[in-house]
Amino acid sequence: MKSLDVEAVKAFVAIADLQSFTRAAEALATTQGAVSVKLKRLEDGLGRRLIERTPRSVRLSAHGALFLDAARAFLSAHEQALSSLSHERRHFVLGIAAHVAGPEVPVLLARLNAHDPCLTIEVRLENSRVLLDAFDRGELDAAIIRREEDRRDGETLGPEHFGWFAAPRFEHRKGEPLRLAALSPACGVRDLATRALDQIGMTWTEVFLGGGSSAVDAAVAAGLATSVFSRRLAPAGTVDIGERFGLPPLPSSEIVLHSTLTDPKSKAALRTIASAFREHRA
Template sequence: MKTLDIEAVQAFVAVAELRSFTRAAEALETSQAAVSLKLKRLEDRLGRRLLERTPRMVRLSAQGAAFLGAARALLSAHDQALADLSEAPARLALGIGDHVAGPDLPVLLAQLAGHDPALTIEVRIGASRELLDAFDRGEIDAAIIRQLPDRRDGEFLTADPVAWFASPNWAHHDTRPLRLASLAAPCSIRANAIKALDAAGIAWREVFVGGGIVGVGAAVTAGLAVAALARRVAPVGAVDVGDRLGLPPLPPAEAVLHANVTDPRSRAALRVLAATLRGVSTRRNEAA
């Protein structure tokens, strides 16, 4: 009877879900070479090629796709068995910045839930400043937020390009101030946008403030205004109007992780989340 190495199965699932040996190694806190070795041993054990590798991508083979469901079930049963032996259920209070989550929030949450179903995760979505203050007060265990001008700590995760977005049919009248939609202060992207406009001598007027990133995106889609947004969170169908309107370039928006967790399960969940965010950010930015 064949037996499977649980760490090799973990490596396979990580690579399959993150679509990258680099991201899988980050999530598992190991090296790419170690991940590759575990995958080879698993494939040798099963007598099947599970992954197809090219210089630019990793994808499941037909046998890998068939095995993925069983592999996830095996890991879930393994994690549940360990959880049943623990004295207290693990819990992670996590804050995710509105400008960081964007349309990828379902992907991030699904990855968390799939990684450790027995881990209770309390997720708070909000402004980066509010979440950092909550982290400093000890109300949440970790926060993934945009880098704030007055704080240079935290683990760097991604840097997303920022541009000026509007609806395709939006028109700006040169004789009038630029109509802006933005999150309420304090927002580092809003602050950078206003600073850049003032430095370029471009008059502006905020016509939509607050409402979260979904609200700002709705204002853009409705044709109310232009918004400075990270490309990854711009609403579907919005176009970059920076060059057409002669608007100033904007610095990238950096995402950072602040964490104060000691239990291995919460640390592992955060590693998976960080690797997932890096992966989706890279793919979206490459496709832009």
């Protein structure tokens, strides 16, 4: 009867998540050679190739894709078995920018809980600048935000592309100010929009809404105004009106993960966060 080696399965999941033997070794605090040996041991034991490796890419084989969910479940059961003998509870405060949080957030939190059942997760939603300031003050263990122009640190999780979205029936008459809905003067995405409009000399008038992102979504979906959204998070039923009304192109940004955690369990939790975010976006 075949049995699974926990460390070998961990190596496989890390390689699958990070798509790199080097990054997997860093995340597991070991060497690239050791990761390769563990993967080979797992593949030999299963009699299946799990990872396809070329000079330019590392990706799951067909068998690896089938095995990945089961491997995660195996590691989760292993962690839960160990945690059943421990009463240690840990608290993790994660900040997620409101304009970044999307459908991957429940997946991310479920993955974290499965990875470490003793981990209590507190999530704070705010704009990127507020979260970055809180992170710098030590109030957050980690933050997923849009990259700020004055910061180059943090782990890049993926690109973020923006567009001008409105209801299909939205009308803007030439010569009149563009009706723009925004969250607040402190919102970085608002600054992105107004700066782009100012650069081409297009006048705009702002609809200030006190109800948060849901109020902005409702105003845009109702055809009352336009707003800048990430292309993956635009409200349902809206369309990109940039070309139709001659609105300026918007620069892309990046989503980054900031953290100062260094202990092995916390680093593993961060790897889980990053991989769940990348996996959903892919």
